[in-house]
Amino acid sequence: MRLKMLHRIMQGKDRVERRQVHRRKDFIARAPADFSLLQNKEAVFRFINIVDGLYKKEREVFIDLKSVHSIDYPAILVLLSVMARFRDKKIRFNGNYPDNQEVKDKLIESRFFHHLFNLSSPASIGDLKVNNHIYTKTDVEVDPVLGEQIMREASTTIWNKPRICKGLQTVLIELMHNTNNHAANNTDDKEKWYLLVNHDADNNKVCFVFVDYGQGIFESLRVNWETIWKRLTKRIEYGTNSKILEDILNGIIKLTDTKQPNRGKGLKRIKKALDWNQISNLYIFSNDVSVNACSADYTQLKNSFSGTLFYWELQCDNLNTVWEA
Amino acid sequence: MGSIIISVSKDFSRTPGAGKRSEGSFSGQEFLETHLAPAFERALKNSCELVVNLDGTIGYGTAFLEQAFGGLARKYPELTVLDTLKILSDEEPYLVDDVTTYVREATGS
Numbered sequence: 216m217r218l219k220m221l222h223r224i225m226q227g228k229d230r231v232e233r234r235q236v237h238r239r240k241d242f243i244a245r246a247p248a249d250f251s252l253l254q255n256k257e258a259v260f261r262f263i264n265i266v267d268g269l270y271k272k273e274r275e276v277f278i279d280l281k282s283v284h285s286i287d288y289p290a291i292l293v294l295l296s297v298m299a300r301f302r303d304k305k306i307r308f309n310g311n312y313p314d315n316q317e318v319k320d321k322l323i324e325s326r327f328f329h330h331l332f333n334l335s336s337p338a339s340i341g342d343l344k345v346n347n348h349i350y351t352k353t354d355v356e357v358d359p360v361l362g363e364q365i366m367r368e369a370s371t372t373i374w375n376k377p378r379i380c381k382g383l384q385t386v387l388i389e390l391m392h393n394t395n396n397h398a399a400n401n402t403d404d405k406e407k408w409y410l411l412v413n414h415d416a417d418n419n420k421v422c423f424v425f426v427d428y429g430q431g432i433f434e435s436l437r438v439n440w441e442t443i444w445k446r447l448t449k450r451i452e453y454g455t456n457s458k459i460l461e462d463i464l465n466g467i468i469k470l471t472d473t474k475q476p477n478r479g480k481g482l483k484r485i486k487k488a489l490d491w492n493q494i495s496n497l498y499i500f501s502n503d504v505s506v507n508a509c510s511a512d513y514t515q516l517k518n519s520f521s522g523t524l525f526y527w528e529l530q531c532d533n534l535n536t537v538w539e540a
Numbered sequence: 541m542g543s544i545i546i547s548v549s550k551d552f553s554r555t556p557g558a559g560k561r562s563e564g565s566f567s568g569q570e571f572l573e574t575h576l577a578p579a580f581e582r583a584l585k586n587s588c589e590l591v592v593n594l595d596g597t598i599g600y601g602t603a604f605l606e607q608a609f610g611g612l613a614r615k616y617p618e619l620t621v622l623d624t625l626k627i628l629s630d631e632e633p634y635l636v637d638d639v640t641t642y643v644r645e646a647t648g649s
Binding site for chain 2 (some may be wrong): 266356357358359360362363379380381382383384385386389391393395396454480481487535539
């Protein structure tokens with residue numbers, strides 16, 4: 216009885232605020248304030264995995280970048296590669312800009328939004344755009360001619376004229392080839408790769424980020440190379456994934472006892488490009504492994520990355536030769 | 541004994557690509573089928589050396605070299621290939637050893 220009276224009183228009182236519960240359909244994924252993959256890899260991958268998990272559940276997501284005060288190009292490209300999956304599968308998503316103006320400008324200049332919203336179709340191929348300083352491209356084939364254009368422009372940024380940088384071309388081809396062959400469970404279903412090239416004229420260098428959001432190096436090995444995988448899972452003999460990758464990069468583990476003789480040589484060749492001063496500042500992130508190849512730092516990630524990311528730079532003291540027309 | 545000389549950059553492409561034709565343009569497989577194997581046949585017929593000049597390109601992927609030269613060794617006996625083939629690579633001298641390795645490992649030996 217008392218309760219009924221209370222309800223009637225409440226219904227009569229204009230000042231009683233009825234709380235309206237806004238039931239959001241989307242999940243808010245908050246990016247870490249330091250959204251720099253090279254400096255803050257665990258937090259960035261934790262965030263990316265949350266978003267990826269929502270993609271797999273086909274949940275709507277709101278990407279909250281409001282509090283981000285620091286961002287780097289690897290993080291931008293990984294985020295683009297994840298969000299493109301939402302777009303391609305027509306799962307609704309939204310987000311906000313960072314409050315920090317510098318970070319906001321960097322994100323816009325990277326053409327992140329352009330590529331996320333303006334591609335003509337999910338399967339768009341060969342969409343090479345030139346920003347003031349950045350190229351982005353998604354494709355599924357190995358395109359050696361693309362490397363020539365990138366090399367011409369990168370070398371002009373650094374040396375004020377085109378120069379041949381063979382290590383750069385080798386790395387690009389190896390990475391495209393790896394995606395083409397390894398990144399999908401089913402080799403008929405090719406994964407996209409993403410390449411971001413940042414021309415940092417102020418520091419006389421060009422930075423490259425290559426991402427494929429496929430299975431990662433170790434999952435590809437496990438799925439495709441059963442014979443090798445049986446060897447690699449002998450943890451007593453080979454150690455952790457980080458130790459295995461170190462040995463692959465340094466040619467200690469030779470992945471040659473498969474029916475496809477070339478497997479594994481590409482990773483070793485990329486490391487050689489660094490050793491021979493053809494490229495600089497190489498980082499690799501794949502599955503639960505993080506590599507800073509310059510400092511020979513091979514560590515295990517607590518937050519795995521299901522794809523593969525390579526970052527490297529071309530600097531003025533890297534090997535280069537005359538560009539002949 | 542004379543030589544037959546072919547140049548990847550002048551005769552095929554300045555931008556060699558991936559390994560197989562299905563993987564993209566200017567592949568090692570394409571180079572093998574259109575240039576390397578025919579030139580090798582001519583070299584065998586004329587009992588002369590086949591010189592392959594790797595200089596002048598903007599860079600190689602490992603799959604290109606493996607499909608081209610490893611592919612050659614999968615068509616012809618390994619020793620025949622090693623006796624007939626000579627690799628010129630002043631710009632990237634390490635490629636000479638790489639190609640030899642691909643030939644030796646082509647059939648899993």
